[in-house]
Amino acid sequence: MYMAFPNLLVFLFVLFHLFLVELCDANHECPKSFPCKHFGTLEYPFTELERPECGLITADCDSTKFRLGGKEYQVLKNISTDKYLVLDSSLHYNLNTNSCFSFRTPLPIYPNISFTISPNLTLFTCDKSSNDRKREEDYFQIQNYKNYSTCLGFTVYYRNPRDGNLSREIDDPLPLGCSSIQLPLNITSDSRDNVFKLLAYEYTIEWQVEQPKDNNNKKKKIILAAVIPGAAFLVCLLVCFIIWRNKKRVTNAYRLSRNISSDPSSKSDIEGGSLYFxxxxFSYTELVEATNNFDSAQELGDGGFGTVYYGKLRDGREVAIKRLYEHNYRRVEQFMNEIKILTCLKHPNLVSLYGCTSRRSRELLLVYEYVEKGTVADHLHGEKAEESPLLWSIRMNIAIETAAALSYLHKSEIIHRDVKTNNILLDGNFCVKVADFGLSRLFPTDATHISTAPQGTPGYVDPEYHQCYQLTGKSDVYSFGVVLVELISSMPAVDINRHRHEINLANLALNKIQKCDFDELIDRSLGYGTDAEVTRMTTSVAELAFRCLQPEKEMRPSMDEVLEYLKDIQKGDELMFEKGKEENGNGKMLRSPETDEVMLLKNKNMQSPVAVTDKWISSSSTIESSTE
Incomplete structure (x- = not known):
């Protein structure tokens, strides 16, 4: 086995060399300047549409527009080579509709270039789930800040510059969960209390390149001198780690076999009847009989770790039997993990475990309750979707019951780690049963996250977990956000037939919701656009999904909050009316992002702008890296 390591080193070295060659070639191909019809001669950071890799600002030379950070701007005036008066169509749209999407940084952040907008206004956004709410209120009250609190999940604090410096500025750090943001200021506005009127969609963008893109040869030498030795060192560490891990697994497998022989719970394998956790x-013989020798006609589904069969026990009970693919140390570990978790949980929306085979059995088998309606995935975009599509009322209940199950798991200090519609089952009454806990992890009470190699299903894996190897409860929230989008769109989480930027449903949803193109996302067969109540609820669920799918985990709500939001959405306008009476002291309805969007849909008379979306595409197969 170790003979493969030299080949691995050669492969990694060649791959790294090709990367450097490609980098150098790209630098050679990029022109220092190029003529542009409406802009004159442009230099870096501008680039042409045909060569987006050569710069940061893509100029459309056939018009007066350019793209920056995935967002389109209309140039109103060329002030200088690095200063332009622009119209931000996306911000224009959001301000006119009083959308909470207005409170986003309009310009991207790059390491070697700084952007500024003028005139500007500094606002503060604070997460409503923060435990520092009292200090937050006191902090901004002292400085005479007003607040806008109807956005989903966060509050905006602002102060009209015309009011002057009414109080002293304090040097204390911002409260937890709060951050500052600079947005364009509307200097002609006479409004004092409407934060949307204080903001402008026409403003000046100016930039400063801190490190000009010169001396390419010198940079290449620095890269070669610094990166190659570091890469070689990392490869050596990787090889040592692989050798250590393989030795550890051999040792653990030996210890496991020693423990099994002395484990009293595994003695009665032939006839069954003992208890384990x-x-x-169950005896292996009984389960073979129950599944008709694991007949392929009895298959219910096929997952990343095993095949599930329909079976009928000798006592007449209908069951689902999971047959793990391999009987090795890794599979025994997952086998024991699922048993430990399911035996200590009891919730109406979690699948029940009836029993298992002994670890000494010739195969590892888990016996669950049989959930007859199958998976939600099959009802959304499988064979059952064509026969009888799920009504919106059922889909809304599925969302709430799944959220309730995940909230219960998180309170029990358990992260599911593989939330997807294939792991959400439906019984005869279309009630949810969340299944498949082979990947789940017990979460230590004194930890903020667990460091582990990413595991899960493509299309559902939290991008921050994928990049930083830090698993938290917000990782389940991200996956559940994908489930919400599946419920409102009836589209699968991954579809290679879609546009390459929309293969992942999460990317597609972020893009459509950011641009308010709900009609291109929500399944019209649910009643969207024809039924006012369905339109309100599906649009609100889309906005909640948008929050769950935020790349940074701090921006996502907790599973408890998600559950409460879903219940509020299901209760509808009556709840909003009651909240309006409590907060306003009258019967006037509160405005919210949800109601704004519904009114917008009823009176839509303008095109949605192109907006910024955070793109992330997962790997093409389920990752099964070690979690040592």
């Missing part, structure tokens, strides 16, 4: 141990 408090659940019955």
């Amino acid at each position: 408090g659940i019955p141990v």
Whole structure:
């Protein structure tokens, strides 16, 4: 086995060399300047549409527009080579509709170039789930800040510059969960209390390149001198780690075999009847008989770790039997993990475990309750979707019950780690049963996250977990956000037939919701656009999904908050009316992002702008890296 390591080193070195060659070639191909019809001669950071890799600002030389950070701007005036008066169509749209999407940084952040907008106004956004709410209120009250609190999940604090410096500025750090943001200021506005009127969609963009893109040869030498030795060192560490891990697994497998022989719970394998973690141990013979020798006609589904079969026990109970693919140390670990988790949980929306085989059995088998309606995935975009599509009322209940199950898991200090519509089952009454806990992890009470190699299903994996190897409860929230989008769109989480930037449903949803193109996302067969109540609810669920799918985990709500939001959405306008009476002291309805969007849909008379979306595409297959 170790003979493969030299080949691995050669492969990694060649791959790294090709990357450097490609980098150098790209630098050679980029022109220092180029003529542009409406802009004159342009230099870096501008680039042409045909060569987006050569700069940061893509100029459309056939018009007066350019793209920056995925966002389109209309140039109103060329002030200088690095200063332009622009019209931000996306911000224009959001301000006119009083959308909470207005409170986003309009310009991207790059390491070697700084952008500024003028005139500007500094606002503060604070997460409503923060535990520092009292200090937050006191902090901004002292400085005479007003607040706008109807946005989903966060509050905006602002102060009209015309009011002057009414109080002293304090040097204390911002409250937890709060951050500052600079947005364009509307200097002609006479409004004092409407934060949307204080902001402008026409403003000046200016930039300063801190490190000019010169001396390419010198940079290449620096890269070669610094990166190659570092890469070689990292490769050596990787090889040592692989050798250590393989040795550890061999040792663990040996210890496991020693422990199994002395484990009293595994002695009665032939006839079954003993208890393991408090659940019955079935004999292998009985389960073979129940599944008709694992007949392929009895298959219910096929997952990343095993095949599930329909079976009928000798006592007449209908069951689902999971047959793990391999009987090795890794599979025994997952086998024991699922048993430990399911035996200590009891919730109406979690699948029940009836029993298992002994670890000494010739195969590892788990016996669950049989959930007859199958998976939500099959009802949304499988064979059952064509026969009888799920009504919106059922889909809304599925969302709430799944959120309730995940909230219960998180309170029990358990992260599911593989939330997807294939792991959400439906019983005869279309009630949810969340299944498949082979990847789940117990979450230490004194930890903020667990460091582990990413595992899960493509299309559902939290991008921050994928990049930083830090698993938290917000990782389940991200995956559940994908489930919400599936429920409102009826589209699968991954579809290679879609545009390459929209293969992942999460990317597609972020793009459409950011531009308010709900009609291109929500399944019209649900009643969207024809039924006012369905339109309100699906649009609100889309906005909640948008929050769940934020790349940074701090921007996502907790599973408890998600559950409460879904219940509020289901209760509808009556709840909003009651909240309006409590907060306003009258019967006037509160405005909210949800109601704004519904009114917008009823009176839509303008094109949605192109907006910024955070793109992330997962790997093409389920990752099964070690979690040592």
